[in-house]
Amino acid sequence: MIRLLSLKAILWTLFLSSTFLVAAQDDQTDDAAAPSTSQTPLRPVSISDIELTPGQLASNLQAQFFKKENFTAVLGVELVDSWGMDWKLLENPTISFADPIRISAMSQLHVRLANLARRRTDESFLTLHSRFLLIRDRIMIVHADRLDTLALAYFSKLFPNASLTPKMKLGGVQLGERIIVAQAGQPLLTYHVKTHSAGKLSSNSEAAKIVNSQELMVYRILENLGIGCQSHFFERSPEDVYISTLDAGVRFNSSLRSFEEGRFFTFEHYTKHIEAGSLIWGSLVREIGSEHPIGRDMSFVDQNTTSDERALHFFHEMTKLDLLSRILRLPDTLNNSGNFGFAAFGEELPMLRLIDFRVTEPREWTPIRIYFGALIKGNGFFRYDTVHHSLSYALRYRDRSLRMKTSLEAMSSEPLCRLEQAIDKAAEETALYIMEHPTFAQHTSAFLGRIAECKQDMIQNAQFFRQKLARWTPDQPDSCDEDYRRVFPQQ
Numbered sequence: 001m002i003r004l005l006s007l008k009a010i011l012w013t014l015f016l017s018s019t020f021l022v023a024a025q026d027d028q029t030d031d032a033a034a035p036s037t038s039q040t041p042l043r044p045v046s047i048s049d050i051e052l053t054p055g056q057l058a059s060n061l062q063a064q065f066f067k068k069e070n071f072t073a074v075l076g077v078e079l080v081d082s083w084g085m086d087w088k089l090l091e092n093p094t095i096s097f098a099d100p101i102r103i104s105a106m107s108q109l110h111v112r113l114a115n116l117a118r119r120r121t122d123e124s125f126l127t128l129h130s131r132f133l134l135i136r137d138r139i140m141i142v143h144a145d146r147l148d149t150l151a152l153a154y155f156s157k158l159f160p161n162a163s164l165t166p167k168m169k170l171g172g173v174q175l176g177e178r179i180i181v182a183q184a185g186q187p188l189l190t191y192h193v194k195t196h197s198a199g200k201l202s203s204n205s206e207a208a209k210i211v212n213s214q215e216l217m218v219y220r221i222l223e224n225l226g227i228g229c230q231s232h233f234f235e236r237s238p239e240d241v242y243i244s245t246l247d248a249g250v251r252f253n254s255s256l257r258s259f260e261e262g263r264f265f266t267f268e269h270y271t272k273h274i275e276a277g278s279l280i281w282g283s284l285v286r287e288i289g290s291e292h293p294i295g296r297d298m299s300f301v302d303q304n305t306t307s308d309e310r311a312l313h314f315f316h317e318m319t320k321l322d323l324l325s326r327i328l329r330l331p332d333t334l335n336n337s338g339n340f341g342f343a344a345f346g347e348e349l350p351m352l353r354l355i356d357f358r359v360t361e362p363r364e365w366t367p368i369r370i371y372f373g374a375l376i377k378g379n380g381f382f383r384y385d386t387v388h389h390s391l392s393y394a395l396r397y398r399d400r401s402l403r404m405k406t407s408l409e410a411m412s413s414e415p416l417c418r419l420e421q422a423i424d425k426a427a428e429e430t431a432l433y434i435m436e437h438p439t440f441a442q443h444t445s446a447f448l449g450r451i452a453e454c455k456q457d458m459i460q461n462a463q464f465f466r467q468k469l470a471r472w473t474p475d476q477p478d479s480c481d482e483d484y485r486r487v488f489p490q491q
Helices: 007-028 054-065 068-075 077-082 100-116 123-158 213-225 267-272 274-281 284-288 299-305 309-327 368-377 389-397 400-412 416-436 438-471 479-487
Strands: 163-168 176-182 189-195 231-235 241-246 250-253 258-261 263-266 340-344 351-354
Touching: 054 100, 054 123, 068 077, 068 123, 100 123, 123 163, 123 176, 123 189, 123 231, 123 241, 213 231, 213 241, 213 416, 213 438, 263 267, 267 274, 267 340, 274 284, 274 309, 274 340, 284 299, 284 309, 284 389, 309 351, 309 368, 309 389, 309 400, 309 416, 309 438, 368 400, 368 438, 368 479, 400 416, 400 438, 416 438
Parallel strands: none
Antiparallel strands: 163 176, 176 189, 189 241, 231 241, 250 258, 263 340, 340 351
């Protein structure tokens, strides 16, 4: 395996250089010009520090920085005492930078110093604040380096004869990176690696929460249906769990036992490039026009698109995602145009891909009857009246009978016709991942309980939708529709 120098290593080198520079500048500062003689500067890296791990080095620097006199010299005793921080604990070099005490202190200081920075421009404060930001950045580099190390170790086992190159992630707030896999005779593979949704963010040092097994399960469901991407999980702790997904523009051809390269763009891309959008929605947007469908007679749209293969396919694909959003309780899909898109392979019609989502916690679950009533209404919790007008028409303003007919067809055909089996398989795969890794030993029971609860809820939801769609008729009011109107009379 050939490993190129990662961006994290470059950043780490630059950071060490900046530490030397700051220290050298401090040493050259005349005592008379110094903001405060009692402030303890960050010392340069010593030979003994080189023998420490990056995490230990960050902890030591924190201990040096978290001395009460560093803050009272600049901010005054009264203000610093009002914070109520336990400085003795913070000064303890044996406490890891990842300890909740340190994480909480960093978070509190970040907010307080940021607020003070709005009105303090004196050199002593700017020096204190800049040193805090340097330590915070170093901590994030440690987290990024750990992710990089774990990701390369994982993919080196997955692809033992490949060349792996880590690169920066393209967007999003979660800590992550990309791993590029080069193999002889195969297209380049890009795996997008990130922390779980409650994991570390790339922009601050907030404490990560324990991974939600419900989230892992949904990744597996989507992969099993072919609507999501190939997914991998690896971990350092119950809080540091990483999710890696193969780029949505690549798929594995099981018959050829090889990867096939296509093209993927998010729906957001198509809404900004209308001409390209015709590849996924055909003549639909041209028929709707530039105005929003609300309050307009749109019956002519379906009449003019009955022979438009791409428009009909678009209705079907968007309806699949609508149904999955309700059945799996995913509130951040169709109303976030960067979370889904279309993958095209050869001459095939572009296929739906869901690449990001949020899960709804069990304590926030709404009765499934309300979700089905919202489907009849064409809105509900997803605000389809405010999304791009192609979606708004397809899922809200299109004739109700046609929407319900498309929903039944979607539930009765691939891949949703096997949704219950995909849910059951995903629950088994997620439970196996949890049980096979001792990292989760203290939380295994809670994880497995959540998986079982979600599996039961999702399968019941799928069966409920399947049965209700099969029985729904346009000339007879549905009790779910009435239930929904009682809960949301304003809609």
